[in-house]
Amino acid sequence: EYSCEYGSLKFYALCGVGGVLSCGLTHTAVVPLDLVKCRMQVDPEKYKSIFNGFSVTVKEDGVRGLAKGWAPTFIGYSMQGLCKFGFYEVFKILYGNMLGEENAYLWRTSLYLAASASAEFFADIALAPMEAAKVRIQTQPGYANTLRQAVPKMFGEEGIWAFYKGVAPLWMR
Numbered sequence: 001e002y003s004c005e006y007g008s009l010k011f012y013a014l015c016g017v018g019g020v021l022s023c024g025l026t027h028t029a030v031v032p033l034d035l036v037k038c039r040m041q042v043d044p045e046k047y048k049s050i051f052n053g054f055s056v057t058v059k060e061d062g063v064r065g066l067a068k069g070w071a072p073t074f075i076g077y078s079m080q081g082l083c084k085f086g087f088y089e090v091f092k093i094l095y096g097n098m099l100g101e102e103n104a105y106l107w108r109t110s111l112y113l114a115a116s117a118s119a120e121f122f123a124d125i126a127l128a129p130m131e132a133a134k135v136r137i138q139t140q141p142g143y144a145n146t147l148r149q150a151v152p153k154m155f156g157e158e159g160i161w162a163f164y165k166g167v168a169p170l171w172m173r
Contacts, residue, residue: 007093016086023081028074032066035138042139069134071147076130080123087119124170129163131170 004010027034036053039046047053057065092115096104104111133150136143144150154162 007089012086012089015089016082019081019083019085020078021081023084024074024078027077028070031068031070031073034073035066035068038135038138068145069138072130072134072137072150075147076127076134079130080127083123083126084119087122088115091115091118121171124167125164128167128170132163132166135166 004014032054033050036047036050036057039057040048040050040053047056054066061068092112095111095114095118099107099111130147133144133147133154136150136154137145137147144153
């Protein structure tokens with residue numbers, strides 16, 4: 001069976017799975033580029049350009065070094081996609097029902113914007129912890145090489161706040 005009832009739990013689940021696939025996989029695929037970009041932002045003297053950044057990273061860490069941060073990227077953006085795609089549909093239906101059928105149609109652009117903003121609010125909360133860990137792994141040499149090393153260290157040093165310091169900038173973006 002390839003279809004489901006609009007607004008059903010299966011519908012929301014399928015939307016969420018679509019978000020996991022479209023956000024989690026695509027962001028993970030470009031981890032090497034994101035790694036170099038983040039390092040260029042943190043240390044522009046060392047990482048002078050994209051190509052130089054790739055070269056320096058491979059010289060220092062080997063080809064495997066280009067994958068640093070892949071796990072928090074995959075988990076974080078999968079969670080963001082799940083929330084973004086799934087909650088968008090939830091809020092679209094919720095707000096549409098609140099407005100009524102005619103007003104939902106007349107104000108559909110505003111309704112879609114409100115649903116999208118509401119979904120993004122929660123999606124960024126889901127993303128923030130993994131994004132924080134990813135940035136530490138990618139930009140602080142010697143801090144941690146894996147998600148399993150970064151999370152307890154971050155929590156031990158700063159508590160839960162370490163994982164949510166970046167949520168306001170995500171909302172501003």
